[in-house]
Amino acid sequence: xxxxxxxxxxxxxxxxxxxxxxxxxxxxxxxxxxxxxxxxxxxxxxxxxxxxxxxxxxxxxxxxxxxxxxxxxxxxxxxxxxxxxxxxxxxxxxxxxxxxxxxxxxxxxxxxxxxxxxxxxxxxxxxxxxxxxxxxxxxxxxxxxxxxxxxxxxxxxxxxxxxxxxxxxxxxxxxxxxxxxxxxxxxxxxxxxxxxxxxxxxxxxxxxxxxxxxxxxxxxxxxxxxxxxxxxxxxxxxxxxxxxxxxxxxxxxxxxxxxxxxxxxxxxxxxxxxxxxxxxxxxxxxxxxxxxxxxxxxxxxxxxxxxxxxxxxxxxxxxxxxxxxxxxxxxxxxxx
Amino acid sequence: xxxxxxxxxxxxxxxxxxxxxxxxxxxxxxxxxxxxxxxxxxxxxxxxxxxxxxxxxxxxxxxxxxxxxxxxxxxxxxxxxxxxxxxxxxxxxxxxxxxxxxxxxxxxxxxxxxxxxxxxxxxxxxxxxxxxxxxxxxxxxxxxxxxxxxxxxxxxxxxxxxxxxxxxxxxxxxxxxxxxxxxxxxxxxxxxxxxxxxxxxxxxxxxxxxxxxxxxxxxxxxxxxxxxxxxxxxxxxxxxxxxxxxxxxxxxxxxxxxxxxxxxxxxxxxxxxxxxxxxxxxxxxxxxxxxxxxxxxxxxxxxxxxxxxxxxxxxxxxxxxxxxxxxxxxxxxxxx
DNA sequence: ATCCCAACTGAAAACGTTTACAGTAGTCGA
DNA sequence: TCGACTACTGTAAACGTTTTCAGTTGGGAT
Numbered sequence: 001x002x003x004x005x006x007x008x009x010x011x012x013x014x015x016x017x018x019x020x021x022x023x024x025x026x027x028x029x030x031x032x033x034x035x036x037x038x039x040x041x042x043x044x045x046x047x048x049x050x051x052x053x054x055x056x057x058x059x060x061x062x063x064x065x066x067x068x069x070x071x072x073x074x075x076x077x078x079x080x081x082x083x084x085x086x087x088x089x090x091x092x093x094x095x096x097x098x099x100x101x102x103x104x105x106x107x108x109x110x111x112x113x114x115x116x117x118x119x120x121x122x123x124x125x126x127x128x129x130x131x132x133x134x135x136x137x138x139x140x141x142x143x144x145x146x147x148x149x150x151x152x153x154x155x156x157x158x159x160x161x162x163x164x165x166x167x168x169x170x171x172x173x174x175x176x177x178x179x180x181x182x183x184x185x186x187x188x189x190x191x192x193x194x195x196x197x198x199x200x201x202x203x204x205x206x207x208x209x210x211x212x213x214x215x216x217x218x219x220x221x222x223x224x225x226x227x228x229x230x231x232x233x234x235x236x237x238x239x240x241x242x243x244x245x246x247x248x249x250x251x252x253x254x255x256x257x258x259x260x261x262x263x264x265x266x267x268x269x270x271x272x273x274x275x276x277x278x279x280x281x282x283x284x285x286x287x288x289x290x291x292x293x294x295x296x297x298x299x300x301x302x303x304x305x306x307x308x309x310x311x312x313x314x315x316x317x318x319x320x321x322x323x324x325x326x327x328x329x330x331x332x333x334x335x336x
Numbered sequence: 337x338x339x340x341x342x343x344x345x346x347x348x349x350x351x352x353x354x355x356x357x358x359x360x361x362x363x364x365x366x367x368x369x370x371x372x373x374x375x376x377x378x379x380x381x382x383x384x385x386x387x388x389x390x391x392x393x394x395x396x397x398x399x400x401x402x403x404x405x406x407x408x409x410x411x412x413x414x415x416x417x418x419x420x421x422x423x424x425x426x427x428x429x430x431x432x433x434x435x436x437x438x439x440x441x442x443x444x445x446x447x448x449x450x451x452x453x454x455x456x457x458x459x460x461x462x463x464x465x466x467x468x469x470x471x472x473x474x475x476x477x478x479x480x481x482x483x484x485x486x487x488x489x490x491x492x493x494x495x496x497x498x499x500x501x502x503x504x505x506x507x508x509x510x511x512x513x514x515x516x517x518x519x520x521x522x523x524x525x526x527x528x529x530x531x532x533x534x535x536x537x538x539x540x541x542x543x544x545x546x547x548x549x550x551x552x553x554x555x556x557x558x559x560x561x562x563x564x565x566x567x568x569x570x571x572x573x574x575x576x577x578x579x580x581x582x583x584x585x586x587x588x589x590x591x592x593x594x595x596x597x598x599x600x601x602x603x604x605x606x607x608x609x610x611x612x613x614x615x616x617x618x619x620x621x622x623x624x625x626x627x628x629x630x631x632x633x634x635x636x637x638x639x640x641x642x643x644x645x646x647x648x649x650x651x652x653x654x655x656x657x658x659x660x661x662x663x664x665x666x667x668x669x670x671x672x
Numbered sequence: 673a674t675c676c677c678a679a680c681t682g683a684a685a686a687c688g689t690t691t692a693c694a695g696t697a698g699t700c701g702a
Numbered sequence: 703t704c705g706a707c708t709a710c711t712g713t714a715a716a717c718g719t720t721t722t723c724a725g726t727t728g729g730g731a732t
Contacts, residue, residue, distance in 0.1 A: 001470070003717090003718055003719085004718065004719065005718080013681080013682085014681070014682045014683075015682085015718090015719080015720095016681070016682055016683080016684095016720085016721080017680090017681065017682080019719070019720060019721085020680095020681090020720090020721095023720085025680095026679080026680075027680075027681090028679090028680065028681085041468065043442070043445070043446055044446070044718080044719070045387070045446055045717085045718050045719065046383075046386075046392075046446040046447040047383045047384075047386035047387040047392065047446075047447070047717085047718080047719090048383075048387050048687090048717070048718035048719040048720090049718080049719055049720080050382075050383035050386075050687095050719090051381070051383040051384050051387050051686095051687050051688065051689085051717090051718080051719070052686075052687050052718080052719045052720050052721085053687085053719085053720070054687075056382075056383065058426070058447075065412070066402075066408055066411055066412050066415065067405070067408045067409045067411070067412035067626070068408075069403070069405050069408065069609070071408075072402055072403045072404075072405065072407075072408035073403045075402055075403070075427070076401070076402050076403035076429060079402065079427070079428065079429060083428070083440075086443070088426050088428065088443065088444060088447070089426070089427060089428075090394070090424050090425070090426050090427075091411070091415070091425060091426075091427045092415065092419070092424065092425075093412060093415060104419075106379070107422070107424065108424060109379070110379055110380065110381055110382040110383075111382040111383070111394075111424070132377065134337070247609070247610060247613075250610075250613055251612070251613065254613055272609070272610075273405070273583070273608070273609055273610070274583060274586075274608075274609070274610050274614070276587070277583070277586055277587065277590055277614050277615070278610070278613050278614060278615070279613070279614070279615045290403070339687090339688055339689085340688065340689065341688080349711080349712085350711065350712045350713075351688090351689085351690095351712090352690085352691080352711070352712060352713080353710090353711065353712080355689070355690060355691085356690090356691090356710095356711090359690085361710095362709080362710075363710075363711090364709090364710065364711085365711095380688080380689070381687085381688050381689070383687085383688080383689090384687070384688035384689040384690090384717090385688080385689055385690080386689090386717095387687090387688080387689070387716095387717050387718065387719085388688080388689045388690050388691090388716075388717050389689085389690070389717085390717075
């Protein structure tokens with residue numbers, strides 16, 4: 001691979017001139033240099049440049065699982081914005097494991113300028129680990145510790161959960177089932193609590209046996225729904241905390257022959273592919289994954305720009321709106 | 337950020353000893369060095385290392401669109417394997433555009449050791465562009481030019497298409513509709529031709545007006561199905577060339593109230609999330625996206641290992657099997 | 673003709689590593 | 703006690719850039 005010395009020699013100038021012309025400065029022999037570059041197929045070495053400049057023009061993106069469509073869309077959003085500024089993204093999946101996450105970051109951190117992360121755990125050790133990186137960090141969807149100290153992007157879980165509860169109440173439901181994600185994550189906790197709180201404000205109590213809490217996974221959704229089917233609670237409406245659990249739940253409900261919305265109204269957080277094609281197109285609280293990616297990337301790029309500057313911008317906390325997409329999986333409860 | 341000199345000074349040794357101990361060699365003052373590293377929070381600078389070694393420990397992964405679940409799964413597969421060897425992956429989406437692809441690679445190539453790509457175009461200019469990179473390349477799913485000269489991983493499109501046709505024939509269908517992807521891609525072309533050929537061998541001709549060819553997109557699928565609905569051809573079975581087009585087609589069919597499989601048997605290439613939950617769970621030819629990723633990564637890692645060695649292993653061409661997953665979207669044609 | 677200044681140029685240092693090379697201890701056998 | 707060998711150590715060069723600094727050139731004003 002040709003290097004800058006080869007180009008300089010061929011063009012009959014010093015390497016400084018080549019570097020300068022590449023940087024866009026005025027140089028007398030620009031034409032000769034351009035030709036030499038072309039002839040040799042020269043491209044500047046990224047490592048050398050990174051070493052000299054202390055910049056890498058890349059952003060690490062850590063998500064629990066890149067093959068999850070929601071995270072894939074998020075990554076796409078980050079990528080779109082990063083590209084416009086000439087940044088590349090290095091993607092890795094943590095599998096919801098703190099250990100994997102911290103090992104990944106240990107390896108990646110020296111090759112990137114900033115980190116966008118959906119943290120696996122919200123505990124304080126994650127906060128410390130991220131703080132130790134000494135680089136701009138933006139948290140997406142979840143937070144870490146009390147006082148995270150990082151920029152933050154997430155959707156408005158509270159008003160989504162409230163909208164869901166209000167909608168079901170307005171249809172006349174009195175008896176509910178709930179499948180919620182891990183309570184040690186913000187989306188899991190907020191969606192769960194606000195939903196319950198909204199019902200409570202309407203004077204409705206949800207019995208413990210109608211509440212299932214576990215992993216944000218399709219598998220847990222399937223098991224939870226199965227348990228609800230096996231031990232009937234008389235619920236007429238089921239609220240599920242995210243799309244993957246919802247898919248699992250639908251699998252169980254379908255297998256058990258539960259008719260939706262005839263026997264059970266079904267509503268979940270997060271839209272998903274084809275929700276509109278199911279036997280009963282599913283009503284959802286949808287969120288803008290790509291826009292979340294955009295917001296996260298914008299924040300990071302701003303911080304990167306700022307590096308070294310004396311005044312630091314205050315931390316930002318962007319909350320994106322969600323919306324209730326009404327399809328056909330909810331109706332008034334059967335009068336019995 | 338502390339560097340190796342700081343560590344050496346604190347430990348009272350030369351930088352060479354630090355470097356050696358990091359490389360796992362025996363060093364007398366290992367303990368002191370370890371402590372110094374810990375105290376200073378030292379981590380080797382990746383750029384310097386990359387510069388010195390000419391290695392980057394990263395692989396560029398270029399897919400048409402990372403937010404497409406199939407590609408997301410593929411990326412996941414590549415990532416899983418790469419990680420085990422300490423390689424990171426740099427992901428970028430080409431949007432099916434050659435220009436975007438070549439620009440991306442131009443920027444990325446100096447920061448990576450190898451490239452895994454689902455090329456946007458199969459033409460010769462893509463082949464030349466990739467060859468000019470002078471790094472290991474593995475093509476996934478599609479090829480470039482005649483004689484690509486790169487490792488290749490894809491699924492067995494031909495036997496999948498044949499299985500699909502045979503299955504529909506065995507159900508008694510005589511009149512078909514086809515929605516196929518771009519014919520300038522291997523999956524588009526092979527699936528289309530083999531399906532037609534299998535029908536032809538059974539003495540069945542598909543009229544031109546029952547054949548729609550276009551982008552591998554949900555939108556094209558929707559439009560194509562709409563056209564087939566608007567201009568009835570008497571087809572009793574519809575074969576769709578991939579999952580995104582299939583989803584679009586299902587949207588149109590559903591909106592038009594076409595009952596599946598009552599009025600129309602439906603079969604497509606590539607499984608998708610929830611295919612089993614639709615009104616008529618969809619029968620598909622499914623393929624192993626994650627395994628494709630594994631195969632691609634393995635090939636690349638092998639080549640990277642080989643760099644500089646005099647003898648080159650011959651190019652590999654891995655073909656992964658597909659399977660017919662029979663659900664409920666196909667039945668015998670209505671007798672009329 | 674002289675001087676000054678703007679506009680450019682090149683040499684060299686620096687970024688943080690790895691590694692070839694040339695030592696220098698320390699151990700062991702004689 | 704000596705020498706030979708082993709096992710480690712440090713110095714310095716190299717990787718390919720960018721950038722500072724100290725020129726050099728040429729043109730315009732005097």
